Amino acid sequence: MGKFITFEGGEGSGKTTQIKLAADWLKERGIPVLATAEPGGTPLGRKIREILLSRKSCAIGAEAELLLFSAARVQHVRETILPALEAGQWVLCDRFTDATLAYQGFGRKLDVEFIRTLNDFSTCSLKPDLTLLLDLPVEAGLARAKKRTAGICPEAAEDRFEREERIFHERIREGYLSFAANEPERFRIINGAADVESVRREVCLHLSALP
Numbered sequence: 001m002g003k004f005i006t007f008e009g010g011e012g013s014g015k016t017t018q019i020k021l022a023a024d025w026l027k028e029r030g031i032p033v034l035a036t037a038e039p040g041g042t043p044l045g046r047k048i049r050e051i052l053l054s055r056k057s058c059a060i061g062a063e064a065e066l067l068l069f070s071a072a073r074v075q076h077v078r079e080t081i082l083p084a085l086e087a088g089q090w091v092l093c094d095r096f097t098d099a100t101l102a103y104q105g106f107g108r109k110l111d112v113e114f115i116r117t118l119n120d121f122s123t124c125s126l127k128p129d130l131t132l133l134l135d136l137p138v139e140a141g142l143a144r145a146k147k148r149t150a151g152i153c154p155e156a157a158e159d160r161f162e163r164e165e166r167i168f169h170e171r172i173r174e175g176y177l178s179f180a181a182n183e184p185e186r187f188r189i190i191n192g193a194a195d196v197e198s199v200r201r202e203v204c205l206h207l208s209a210l211p
């Protein structure tokens with residue numbers, strides 16, 4: 001079995017940037033890697049991603065949002081993640097179950113215990129070997145995300161989550177930090193406000209410490 005490593009954190013915390021760098025670092029060491037993302041990672045997941053993130057999407061209530069993320073996840077786990085792990089690959093996943101707890105539980109205030117049960121169902125009880133939480137102040141992350149979007153497409157506005165008010169993002173940050181405090185053996189908190197190279201070094205350090 002390969003290792004399953006998830007990257008978590010708020011908007012603009014550097015997950016996508018660091019996953020790419022970590023995948024390169026592992027490949028240089030001859031470790032087979034699959035870098036993937038949620039929602040996405042399968043044809044069904046990418047269709048669901050379009051619905052969930054698009055600003056032009058139809059109305060999506062909090063409960064429907066939760067179930068759409070979960071539908072994308074169960075397909076992702078069965079179709080992509082489990083087969084890769086069984087083939088001995090290390091799977092680096094951009095967001096996973098903690099994101100659902102943080103966003104739909106703490107952000108949208110849905111029942112956290114119910115989400116834990118649903119997460120268990122939609123992952124076939126698969127747990128990450130390691131979760132790297134990129135933590136930084138909400139304001140800084142949102143500013144980065146905004147700059148990133150403007151760089152890709154100047155006329156594009158923020159996605160459905162980036163548009164949420166600041167307090168929503170503060171609740172998500174608090175949620176993530178509480179999960180990390182409750183499961184210190186799985187989580188590593190990394191200062192996401194540091195420069196890209198410093199964060200990369202810390203990520204690689206944690207990866208190399210995996211048994």
Ligand SMILES: Nc1ncnc2c1ncn2[C@@H]1O[C@H](COP(=O)(O)OP(=O)(O)O)[C@@H](O)[C@H]1O
Nearest residue numbers: 011012013014015016017144145148194195196
């Ligand atoms: N440590 C960093 N310092 C400054 N800018 C960063 C850092 N990491 C990422 N960025 C930039 O911030 C934006 C958001 O990073 P990204 O990796 O897409 O975050 P996420 O995937 O967590 O939303 C991108 O434009 C990226 O180039």
Ligand SMILES: [Mg+2]
Nearest residue numbers: 015016017094
């Ligand atoms: Mg990203």
